[in-house]
Amino acid sequence: MKNFQEKISEVVIRRLTDYLRCLNYVKQEGKTLIKSSNISTKCGLKSSIIRKDLARFGVYGIKGKGYDIDELIKQIGKILGLDKTKNVVLIGAGNLGTAIIKYPRIKNANFNFIAAFDNNSDKIGKMINDTQIYSIDKINKFIKKNKIEIVLLTVPVSETMKIVDSLDSKFVKGILNFTSVILPPKKNNIFIHNIDLAKELEVLSYCMKKCTL
Amino acid sequence: MKNFQEKISEVVIRRLTDYLRCLNYVKQEGKTLIKSSNISTKCGLKSSIIRKDLARFGVYGIKGKGYDIDELIKQIGKILGLDKTKNVVLIGAGNLGTAIIKYPRIKNANFNFIAAFDNNSDKIGKMINDTQIYSIDKINKFIKKNKIEIVLLTVPVSETMKIVDSLDSKFVKGILNFTSVILPPKKNNIFIHNIDLAKELEVLSYCMKKCTL
DNA sequence: TTGTGAAAGTTATAACTTTCACAAGCGAAT
DNA sequence: ATTCGCTTGTGAAAGTTATAACTTTCACAA
Missing domain, CATH: 1.10.10.10 (Winged helix-like DNA-binding domain superfamily/Winged helix DNA-binding domain)
Incomplete structure (x- = not known):
């Protein structure tokens, strides 16, 4: 190579x-x-x-x-850099977050979900596959202690900005933003990758329209 | 315009x-x-x-x-063709399917989830937002009766092919495939749009690697 | 050893995209 | 009315990407 x-x-x-x-x-x-x-x-x-x-x-x-x-x-x-394991945390253990942790090919990408965080007390302490859910209050301490570089965001729109602003950019280098909030591609030197599920439906919508023209 | x-x-x-x-x-x-x-x-x-x-x-x-x-x-x-409401059905009412139906911006795209299907008897009869979950056996009858053109697939990998093959291409014109199974872009004249959640992590992985070079 | 078929590797080019730089035009203020 | 600041709209140039067509090389069999 x-x-x-x-x-x-x-x-x-x-x-x-x-x-x-x-x-x-x-x-x-x-x-x-x-x-x-x-x-x-x-x-x-x-x-x-x-x-x-x-x-x-x-x-x-x-x-x-x-x-x-x-x-x-x-x-x-x-x-692609998949040869090294990357520790990541999930913030927001709802349906989408759970789906991502369980998604079949993600382990191939060498992403290791070492913790999930949520503010719903019913969820705290439970597991998603091998990943434990902690209270969202503990997130920054956890990131510092475990030197987490990547965060996956799957929280409700209303929570997003507060959480993004609170993340310590000394450690966090990348955010995968699955919320439908628009974040800039880079913020405090954190690389942000926005993913909007609706986008794919919109693309399909165009294709369907084009085909029936 | x-x-x-x-x-x-x-x-x-x-x-x-x-x-x-x-x-x-x-x-x-x-x-x-x-x-x-x-x-x-x-x-x-x-x-x-x-x-x-x-x-x-x-x-x-x-x-x-x-x-x-x-x-x-x-x-x-x-x-983009978002000006017309498009009736769609969801197949697979798991975490990912549920997350998609609840995703904030999807209603803007004028996608109307008129039914969901699953083979888990605990789920059948329940609702996700305003969408009712039916037994997966009823899917083709439903598609025919309601002239459904778009199907969202969020089933386990093992189920995917069987379901795709069973869909009646007289009605179904587009599939949004969220399973990690590779489907060809077109099959029996059905337009297929593949979405792989792992892809986004892989792209991020590359970006992170590039930045640390 | 040599001939052959098949698929990789390469090159040239066409097609498409992005960017730049500036002219054109709107609206507010004087 | 005229000027001024601002932002759009656009034509030409630069940059990028995809495609087709071509050349090379490999593996195997005769």
């Missing part, structure tokens, strides 16, 4: 995650090699762009045969 | 949804006009591209002042 770090756009990164998903799927079918044309049909992309993406990172296959699946998974993982 | 339908790429569509989210937020602060530079800082985009996007669709502002928020919301809604 090439070592120099050229700028990679988010489109490319998103494609890499698609490849990864596809590769993990094909791997568990017992295959060891995969052709670019195979990834192509599975992901709905042209095979040429897949080969180009891979070559760009110095990930090579075997001409006439295809790519080694295990090797590919390893390399893409390395590019 | 321009009437001719040029091809619009998904990047642009996604930006439009960002504008919409921003506009709704600013609207509820009581403002009536907004500058492109304001949307710009909120969404983390250059103001020039916002103006370009809007002009492209024939949506114009007032020079020296900005854009009329209500008008902008209306126009973007029209472009």
Whole structure:
């Protein structure tokens, strides 16, 4: 794999995650090699762009045969930084938070939910999979003690700003914001990635409309 | 608004949804006009591209002042096809499904969840907000009777294929697939939009890695 | 050893996107 | 009415991305 770090756009990164998903799927079918044309049909992309993406990172296959699946998974993982375990905490142990912790592929991404926080006393002390729920009051002490860098936010809109402002940017470096509150891409040097579930429905809405034109 | 339908790429569509989210937020602060530079800082985009996007669709502002928020919301809604109510059903009334139905901005997108389906007898008959949960056996009859075009899939991985194959493509035109199963972008003429929650974590993972280089 | 088929790797180009810089125009104030 | 400040709208240039077409190389079999 090439070592120099050229700028990679988010489109490319998103494609890499698609490849990864596809590769993990094909791997568990017992295959060891995969052709670019195979990834192509599975992901709905042209095979040429897949080969180009891979070559760009110095990930090579075997001409006439295809790519080694295990090797590919390893390399893409390395590019995305999935090779190191990242401790994260979840804030907001509602339906969405619970769903995320239980989501099948998240353990593959090497995200380790070491704690969840909520202000609902019925939930405090309970578990979601292997993750314990604590009172939200304890969050900053916990972050400091465990040097948490990543926070997943799945709280109600009304709570969001207060919590974001309270997070100690000495430790927290990234927030995955699943609330529908708009946060700036960077705040106090914390990288914020906004995810809006409604967005996907809106995109579908456009596609449906376009198709019936 | 321009009437001719040029091809619009998904990047642009996604930006439009960002504008919409921003506009709704600013609207509820009581403002009536907004500058492109304001949307710009909120969404983390250059103001020039916002103006370009809007002009492209024939949506114009007032020079020296900005854009009329209500008008902008209306126009973007029209472009995305949010102006018409779309009846949808949810399959899989687990945490993720529940979270989606309750997600704040989804009603804005004019998606109307008229029914949910699950195979867990404890859930059948219960409600999520205003949406009743039915037995999954009844799904095809329901789709036929109510001419449902959009299905939201939030079932376990093991159930996914069986359900997708069983959906009647005479009625169903779009599937929003939140399971982590890879589905092709189109199947039996049904448009499929895959959403993988793990993807967002993987993207964040890359960003975090990049920042520490 | 050599020939062949298949798929990777590469290059050139077309298509698309973003950005910049500035002209144009609106509205408020004088 | 005129000026001034402000922000939109846009054309051209720069930058980026995707695609098709082409070349190379590998593995296997004859």
